[in-house]
Amino acid sequence: MSKQQEREKKRKRQQIIRTAIxxxxxxxxxxxxxxxxxxxEDIVEVGDTAPDFELVDLEGNTHKLSxxxxxxxxxxxxxxxxxxxxxxxxxxxxxxxxxxxxxxxILAVNISESDLKVQSFANTYGLTFPIVIDKTNSVRDxxxxxxxxxxxxxxPDGKVKKIIETEMSEQEIKTYMExxxxx
Amino acid sequence: xxxxKCECGHLNPExxxxxxxxxxxxxxxxxxxxxxxxxxxxxxxxxxxxQRTVVDKIWNFFSSVKIGVSIIIAxxxxxxxxxxxxxxxxxxxxxxxxxxxxxxxxxxYGIFGQIYNALGLSDLYGSWWFMTxxxxxxxxxxxxxxxxGIPLYKSLKNQRVDRHPSFLKRQRLYGEGQVDxxxxxMKKAAEKxxxxxxxxxxxxxxxxxxxxxxxxxGPYVNHLGLIIFLFGVMLRALPGFYVDESMxxxxxxxxxxxxxxxLYLENKGFTFDVxxxxxxxxxxxxxxxxxxxxASNYQTDVALYETPEGALPGSTxxxxxxxxxxxxxxxLKHEGFHxxxxxxxxxxxxxxxxxxxxxxxxxxxxxxxxxLDDPQKDYDLGxxxxxxxxxxxxxxxxxxxxxxxxxxxVPNNPAFLFKMTTPETPEGxxxxxxxxxxxxxxxxxxxxxxxxxxxxxxxxxxxxxKDKTIPVIVLGGTIFMIGLVQGSYFNHRRFWIRKSExxxxxxxxxxxxxxxxLQRELDAVTEYAGLPAYTDQRDKEAQTDKPEGDSKS
Numbered sequence: 001m002s003k004q005q006e007r008e009k010k011r012k013r014q015q016i017i018r019t020a021i022x023x024x025x026x027x028x029x030x031x032x033x034x035x036x037x038x039x040x041e042d043i044v045e046v047g048d049t050a051p052d053f054e055l056v057d058l059e060g061n062t063h064k065l066s067x068x069x070x071x072x073x074x075x076x077x078x079x080x081x082x083x084x085x086x087x088x089x090x091x092x093x094x095x096x097x098x099x100x101x102x103x104x105x106i107l108a109v110n111i112s113e114s115d116l117k118v119q120s121f122a123n124t125y126g127l128t129f130p131i132v133i134d135k136t137n138s139v140r141d142x143x144x145x146x147x148x149x150x151x152x153x154x155x156p157d158g159k160v161k162k163i164i165e166t167e168m169s170e171q172e173i174k175t176y177m178e179x180x181x182x183x
Numbered sequence: 184x185x186x187x188k189c190e191c192g193h194l195n196p197e198x199x200x201x202x203x204x205x206x207x208x209x210x211x212x213x214x215x216x217x218x219x220x221x222x223x224x225x226x227x228x229x230x231x232x233x234q235r236t237v238v239d240k241i242w243n244f245f246s247s248v249k250i251g252v253s254i255i256i257a258x259x260x261x262x263x264x265x266x267x268x269x270x271x272x273x274x275x276x277x278x279x280x281x282x283x284x285x286x287x288x289x290x291x292y293g294i295f296g297q298i299y300n301a302l303g304l305s306d307l308y309g310s311w312w313f314m315t316x317x318x319x320x321x322x323x324x325x326x327x328x329x330x331x332g333i334p335l336y337k338s339l340k341n342q343r344v345d346r347h348p349s350f351l352k353r354q355r356l357y358g359e360g361q362v363d364x365x366x367x368x369m370k371k372a373a374e375k376x377x378x379x380x381x382x383x384x385x386x387x388x389x390x391x392x393x394x395x396x397x398x399x400x401g402p403y404v405n406h407l408g409l410i411i412f413l414f415g416v417m418l419r420a421l422p423g424f425y426v427d428e429s430m431x432x433x434x435x436x437x438x439x440x441x442x443x444x445x446l447y448l449e450n451k452g453f454t455f456d457v458x459x460x461x462x463x464x465x466x467x468x469x470x471x472x473x474x475x476x477x478a479s480n481y482q483t484d485v486a487l488y489e490t491p492e493g494a495l496p497g498s499t500x501x502x503x504x505x506x507x508x509x510x511x512x513x514x515l516k517h518e519g520f521h522x523x524x525x526x527x528x529x530x531x532x533x534x535x536x537x538x539x540x541x542x543x544x545x546x547x548x549x550x551x552x553x554x555l556d557d558p559q560k561d562y563d564l565g566x567x568x569x570x571x572x573x574x575x576x577x578x579x580x581x582x583x584x585x586x587x588x589x590x591x592x593v594p595n596n597p598a599f600l601f602k603m604t605t606p607e608t609p610e611g612x613x614x615x616x617x618x619x620x621x622x623x624x625x626x627x628x629x630x631x632x633x634x635x636x637x638x639x640x641x642x643x644x645x646x647x648x649k650d651k652t653i654p655v656i657v658l659g660g661t662i663f664m665i666g667l668v669q670g671s672y673f674n675h676r677r678f679w680i681r682k683s684e685x686x687x688x689x690x691x692x693x694x695x696x697x698x699x700x701l702q703r704e705l706d707a708v709t710e711y712a713g714l715p716a717y718t719d720q721r722d723k724e725a726q727t728d729k730p731e732g733d734s735k736s
């Protein structure tokens with residue numbers, strides 16, 4: 001091999017090394033910036049697998065999210081004091097009865113209130129879907145729920161399809177339930 | 184790649200100032216100088232060797248010391264400007280709400296505040312352009328170090344013992360002259376230099392004495408430390424490395440620790456102590472007179488629980504890890520998490536006691552205590568009297584369509600809907616009881632629930648911190664300091680001595696810094712071995728050249 005060729009080879013190698021170093025540094029910096037700028041965003045995002053949890057409902061039955069795999073879950077975080085929750089709960093009850101047989105479940109997660117308060121709320125509004133109480137806030141933290149109500153639509157594959165951080169109208173609830181119906 | 188062929192036949196890369204083999208000057212610029220430019224030992228800085236592709240252009244941009252210094256200045260200026268107005272984490276709301284933050288800067292600092300906030304100066308370390316600048320500094324450090332460090336290393340590693348006379352002549356310390364016995368002079372010189380702890384290499388009647396070469400790596404070690412430091416800071420953005428959260432926890436509550444999945448904390452009691460005239464010595468006495476109370480202790484007694492590996496959020500199988508009393512500056516430590524005492528609220532209502540009384544006679548049928556955290560449905564007072572709690576409103580806020588409303592789940596203003604049953608009134612009487620207010624919605628009652636007493640509890644504000652990047656940052660800082668010491672307090676010193684056939688001896692000396700010490704050593708060698716007298720050629724030339732030595736960051 002001539003000296004010229006050898007030098008050309010060396011230069012090519014140097015090119016590759018330089019490109020690699022700049023690429024690694026560049027990616028690290030871009031990642032850092034993106035991660036920092038979006039730091040305060042939701043922990044759970046659309047497309048993620050919904051974090052599994054297990055909570056006990058008012059009847060004493062344990063509900064584990066992953067047990068609902070294969071069916072849609074309408075996961076609603078709420079509180080008895082929250083006005084919009086009071087408005088949307090009766091609509092949820094109506095469509096729960098309609099969609100329960102078609103593989104769409106409702107899990108209403110109350111944020112650490114007393115059993116009596118939650119029970120009286122359920123009685124007042126005649127709610128029949130399972131209501132679980134997150135006494136330690138651990139599920140709220142796992143989903144990083146901020147405003148109430150917040151609803152996560154979990155598809156039959158266990159993935160989050162949509163996150164709704166506002167009150168939902170009757171029509172919206174129906175559409176959302178249809179969207180997570182197993183095909 | 185084009186190259187430069189030296190008279191000695193050695194092929195040097197383009198951009199080389201001094202032949203890497205014999206030491207003859209190569210570039211026209213170098214030839215015009217009286218003294219050799221010993222930075223990087225005349226090796227070609229990598230970026231100077233070719234400029235072809237985009238990658239090369241980017242590489243060359245970052246390899247420039249000028250660019251590096253400009254970036255540092257830009258960072259300094261930005262950081263300085265960032266101190267003019269308070270940063271977002273110091274303003275009310277802490278910058279959680281963008282619109283609110285913008286409003287704050289506009290209201291308080293007018294148009295300047297508006298621009299300040301819009302440019303991201305209000306959250307400097309979180310602004311994308313500041314992070315970009317720091318990132319560019321990181322690239323610059325890496326590129327500059329590789330670009331200069333590698334050629335310098337190669338050049339020093341492969342340096343020849345018998346450099347060309349023209350190389351010696353162009354050193355700052357240089358002397359030549361006739362001696363009687365060149366061989367004996369060189370032998371004695373080598374002896375003396377060895378005594379001065381120089382490494383001696385000899386070849387073809389030439390001698391190279393060298394010591395402290397490692398001092399030349401100082402700037403690169405220093406840069407490495409900086410790069411590790413920046414890497415540590417970067418790690419904070421990765422999940423799991425850095426946690427900074429805060430939470431409120433009431434006495435008696437068990438809550439998940441924010442930012443620490445699987446950990447639960449129980450507040451077993453909050454203590455707020457003050458110094459009083461009785462329990463303190465004179466030191467605080469005056470202060471107590473002046474301000475009334477001086478806090479002596481803020482303490483939260485806690486129990487820490489952890490769920491087994493793989494347990495799901497919401498599961499109740501947590502096991503006790505330890506009990507601890509968190510005091511200011513004495514955080515609870517567990518698995519890298521530090522839980523600090525930060526704040527408190529005293530005397531939140533926790534339980535209320537009522538007596539069931541006959542309104543007319545005032546006769547009491549018994550008492551009941553409602554735990555506001557976990558109210559019960561039925562309270563049996565015995566003797567056929569019982570009270571049923573129909574509903575509970577922790578933060579009663581008036582009625583809406585005849586329905587009592589609660590504003591929040593916090594028991595700030597509790598109200599209760601009771602059903603009282605006694606042997607006299609077996610059908611029951613309904614009473615709505617709020618603070619300083621009793622309503623009888625379903626008609627006149629014969630009984631009432633009279634408020635007896637309230638219990639209170641305190642709320643602790645805790646902060647949860649975890650920082651796994653600290654060891655990396657400490658390592659970076661340590662390496663930085665080592666590099667600084669290495670480059671500043673140690674010098675790379677070299678002497679070249681060679682003889683020619685006609686009994687001439689040439690001597691040249693170079694050091695990265697501290698020329699006085701080098702001269703002192705050379706003086707000793709000259710005296711001992713009888714070397715020809717040398718001169719400091721820089722004195723003679725009165726050269727105001729830039730100082731030698733490798734460029735610093």
